[in-house]
Amino acid sequence: MTVPPEELELAAAFPTAERDRWREMVKGVLRKSGVASDDTPLEDIEGLLTRDSYDGVPVAALYTAADGASGRPGLAPRLREVRPDGEGLAGWDVRQRHAHPDPAAAREAVLADLENGATSLWLELGRTGPPVAALAEVLRDVHLTMAPVVLDAGAETPAAAEALLALIIERGQAAEATGNLGADPLGLRARAGSAVEGLSVEDAAALAVRCVREFPGLRALTVDATVYHDAGGGDAEELGAAIAAGVAYLRALTGAGLTLDEAFGQLEFRFAVNADQFMSIAKLRAARRLWARVAEVCDASGAGDARVHAVTSSAMMTRRDPWVNMLRTTVAAFAAGVGGADAVTVQPFDARLGLPDDSARRIARNTQTLLLEESSLARVIDPAGGSWYVERITEELAQAAWDRFTEIEKAGGLAAALDSGLVAERVAATWARRREDIARRKAPLTGVSEFPNLTEKLPERTPAPAGLSAAPGGLPVVRYAQDFESLRDRSDAHAEATGARPRVFLATLGPIAVHTARASFAANLFQAGGIETVTGEPGGFAASGAAVACLCSSDKLYAEQAAAAARTLKEAGAVKVWLAGKGSHEGVDARVFAGCDAVSVLETTLDDLGVNR
Numbered sequence: 001m002t003v004p005p006e007e008l009e010l011a012a013a014f015p016t017a018e019r020d021r022w023r024e025m026v027k028g029v030l031r032k033s034g035v036a037s038d039d040t041p042l043e044d045i046e047g048l049l050t051r052d053s054y055d056g057v058p059v060a061a062l063y064t065a066a067d068g069a070s071g072r073p074g075l076a077p078r079l080r081e082v083r084p085d086g087e088g089l090a091g092w093d094v095r096q097r098h099a100h101p102d103p104a105a106a107r108e109a110v111l112a113d114l115e116n117g118a119t120s121l122w123l124e125l126g127r128t129g130p131p132v133a134a135l136a137e138v139l140r141d142v143h144l145t146m147a148p149v150v151l152d153a154g155a156e157t158p159a160a161a162e163a164l165l166a167l168i169i170e171r172g173q174a175a176e177a178t179g180n181l182g183a184d185p186l187g188l189r190a191r192a193g194s195a196v197e198g199l200s201v202e203d204a205a206a207l208a209v210r211c212v213r214e215f216p217g218l219r220a221l222t223v224d225a226t227v228y229h230d231a232g233g234g235d236a237e238e239l240g241a242a243i244a245a246g247v248a249y250l251r252a253l254t255g256a257g258l259t260l261d262e263a264f265g266q267l268e269f270r271f272a273v274n275a276d277q278f279m280s281i282a283k284l285r286a287a288r289r290l291w292a293r294v295a296e297v298c299d300a301s302g303a304g305d306a307r308v309h310a311v312t313s314s315a316m317m318t319r320r321d322p323w324v325n326m327l328r329t330t331v332a333a334f335a336a337g338v339g340g341a342d343a344v345t346v347q348p349f350d351a352r353l354g355l356p357d358d359s360a361r362r363i364a365r366n367t368q369t370l371l372l373e374e375s376s377l378a379r380v381i382d383p384a385g386g387s388w389y390v391e392r393i394t395e396e397l398a399q400a401a402w403d404r405f406t407e408i409e410k411a412g413g414l415a416a417a418l419d420s421g422l423v424a425e426r427v428a429a430t431w432a433r434r435r436e437d438i439a440r441r442k443a444p445l446t447g448v449s450e451f452p453n454l455t456e457k458l459p460e461r462t463p464a465p466a467g468l469s470a471a472p473g474g475l476p477v478v479r480y481a482q483d484f485e486s487l488r489d490r491s492d493a494h495a496e497a498t499g500a501r502p503r504v505f506l507a508t509l510g511p512i513a514v515h516t517a518r519a520s521f522a523a524n525l526f527q528a529g530g531i532e533t534v535t536g537e538p539g540g541f542a543a544s545g546a547a548v549a550c551l552c553s554s555d556k557l558y559a560e561q562a563a564a565a566a567r568t569l570k571e572a573g574a575v576k577v578w579l580a581g582k583g584s585h586e587g588v589d590a591r592v593f594a595g596c597d598a599v600s601v602l603e604t605t606l607d608d609l610g611v612n613r
Helices: 019-033 043-050 102-115 132-138 154-169 186-192 202-214 226-230 235-255 260-264 277-297 324-338 358-374 387-408 416-422 420-437 482-498 512-527 555-573 596-607
Strands: 093-098 120-126 149-152 179-181 216-223 268-272 308-312 343-345 503-510 532-536 548-552 576-579 590-592
Touching: 019 503, 093 102, 093 268, 093 358, 102 132, 132 154, 149 202, 149 216, 149 590, 154 179, 154 202, 179 202, 179 343, 179 512, 186 216, 186 235, 186 277, 186 416, 202 216, 202 235, 202 420, 216 235, 235 260, 235 268, 235 277, 235 387, 235 416, 235 420, 268 277, 268 324, 277 308, 277 324, 277 387, 308 324, 308 590, 343 387, 358 482, 387 416, 387 420, 416 420, 416 555, 420 482, 420 596, 482 596, 503 512, 503 555, 512 548, 512 576, 512 590, 512 596, 548 555, 576 596, 590 596
Parallel strands: 093 120, 093 343, 120 149, 149 179, 179 216, 216 268, 268 308, 308 343, 503 532, 503 548, 548 576, 576 590
Antiparallel strands: none
């Protein structure tokens, strides 16, 4: 029984919450900061605090019960976990990724994972892993009825699928084996730029028919939407392309003779989850909403439960300060679990450095074990359900993704949209917006664009096999940290060649209490480009060994001393004088401030310091 708030003694001590009263209080705060004025209408206040995601989904400052709820778990519109009330709880599938090219090493790593918490395998073969011919050796001691195997073999998928099916038949486990053959010709086409010889949609459909007829526990197709995420796309673009691929596969599978229910049962979706916790939760919930809508339109609503595999984002992983990746993947894995993923892959923290070692794989594995066993995350059905914020952004993200999907359909389907460049154009525009935010440190990267460690010693790893390179017209592979990491690479090369890092002198004016804030800001910014900073009064510039200086102090002292300090620095040999803050002063060449294009500042500074590109 729910007790009305007015009957609760604690609630009764407070006035009834009213939206306009909240707006008035917020307006008072915004007025002090100059964002609002006395004339700003109350109805405009929330708009001043609302921001748009990279997909154009508005993220507001306040949500209420009017923003909706999602209904019972397992029922339409299928935003929540697929198990209806009362059918029990279960954790997700802990799926570990393996791509070591040496079959013996891959087999050893596979067994270590399965013996210590992993429940299924994501096995890359061919160009990015062990050869297809070695599949039986890699899986020699794996019980295929207990540990599902998901293949990822690109153009070699037909051969890899045949090898796995032959192994299953040899062991007499055709009726019991589970997993996925991993056929995804459209995903491969997106990466390569054109249809890839060796794997067509017709090949994938033939595999699906064989699975339905001979291997009832196996799926044949994986709709891998991470290719769009890895190219810099937003959540709606990733979802829209995934639904378009799924629909294209449904057409091919039913055309090959499968029923709608059989065709739906042959697909699994793979999505990226990143450190944007709430958007990742909403994305997985929206994926189920979208696929249920497709099933409804196809009059196959009984088969509309999307099977979702969530993998922590490759784009968010960094080479610099890679230990922070553990934090990123933990947040992403949490979002995957809360979002209701059926299978979750946590990438090892050293994934950008090469092949992960035993310790990195163990940490990735144990991240999920902790969430499942210690945090009891899987004991609650749809933990985000009922959150007005999550419910609203789920619905709006689903609507945005449906718009992307229908745009692709109007263009002739996903294959045509890839060939025409429509998908690439949309993804590139989103990446350009995110890239600018990263450059301006509005989307900070801890350990890279913020709080870098110039003295770090990176762990050494065996280089990983080169992945499939994008041909002209194919989607690129981007990394959020790539621009800052390129700057750090320039600095490292300079330090190795000369024995010293490029250096900027922070010329402080006034007492410590006055200049510390801006000096710390400037040091953090320059160090993000691998540039060492030394601090002192302007007269100490000549002895610093630097060729560029940055003034650091308060606006008041700038007005009194900046021009003279800049003149002193120039006379001592400074080729450029920056100023931390805003405002124009004689002798100051440029300024650094919160929201400035840090990448441009750092590129210019390295050029001024004579660091080779």
